[in-house]
Amino acid sequence: MxxxxxxxxxxxxxxxxxxxxxxxxxxxxxxxxxxxxxxxxxxxxxxxxxxxxxxxxxxxxxxxxxxxxxxxxxxxxxxxxxxxxxxxGLVGKSGTRARALHDQWTSFALSELDAWSWSSAINTFVLPEEQRLDNVHEQNRELFRRAATVLDEFLGDVDYLVDNRFSATDVNVGYAVNAGRSRGWLDGFDHLNEYLDRLIARPACPLPA
Ligand SMILES: N[C@@H](CCC(=O)N[C@@H](CS)C(=O)NCC(=O)O)C(=O)O
Incomplete structure (x- = not known):
């Protein structure tokens, strides 16, 4: 103490x-x-x-x-x-299987989810209008949903990503999943939508309900 x-x-x-x-x-x-x-x-x-x-x-x-x-x-x-x-207990210690899984899902969130939602964001409101591409959104949505399918299947059996208990991994992934949902890209992913609702219900979570 x-x-x-x-x-x-x-x-x-x-x-x-x-x-x-x-x-x-x-x-x-x-x-x-x-x-x-x-x-x-x-x-x-x-x-x-x-x-x-x-x-x-x-x-x-x-x-x-x-x-x-x-x-x-x-x-x-x-x-x-x-x-x-x-x-x-918000993240496994370095060298443990729990830490490796944290790194795995965090990398997955950045490269397979954030990358596509951010590409759509910069081409919607971040870049100056003359620099925006208008033909990226359908591909971004498909690639985001390909990764979301992996998470949706995984979350059919568990409530959280590592050792089935809440951790920093869920913070990292949850933000990425929420960015997709706010674009309307999460339709049909029941487990993933329930997971996100579970995370957003936490008192410490700043994501809007
Ligand atoms: N991979 C970085 C992304 C950082 C990032 O792109 N932040 C955005 C806001 S969410 C930003 O500052 N964008 C300004 C810009 O791209 O000019 C992270 O996760 O921290």
Missing amino acids: FDVELQFLSVRIQLFEFGPTRSARCRWILQEAGLPFESIDHGPEAIGSDELRAVHPLGKLPAAIIDGEPLFESTAITTAIADLVPEK
Whole structure:
């Protein structure tokens, strides 16, 4: 108990965030971990700013400073936060099967889900209009749904992705699944929709119901 309290006191965490961005993954895991943190939220104007570039070389959200050390990439941040509170069991220890599965599903979320929803996002509202492609959305939807099929089948037998208990893996994957659902790409995936509802019902989850 004393160690836990000491840890709470000694780790300073600053999170550069803005609600609907992938910073929600970081806020979510921090709230699950029960760790205090300083939110630096300048809205969408923060993107590309000098202040953010000092922490993330592309000036993107999210970014964090943990005990004075900068860290970027939302899932690297969630995993680092989960590692700070081993007593909460939010991620397997390095070298375990549970950690390998965390890495597997996290990589899967980034490369097989985030990639396609983000491609549609940049070609809908992120890039200046003259740079947008209008012929990518059908392919993005198909590729997203191909990966969603894998998750939907897996979640037919379990409620959560690693050891059938909630973990940082579900934060990483849940955000990606939600991005697809908000585009209307999750029709017919009953297990996956139930999984997402289960995650969003958690008090620590910042994703809108
Ligand atoms: N793979 C990165 C993606 C970061 C990212 O693209 N963030 C978006 C917001 S969700 C952003 O800042 N975009 C600004 C831009 O692309 O100019 C992560 O997961 O942190």
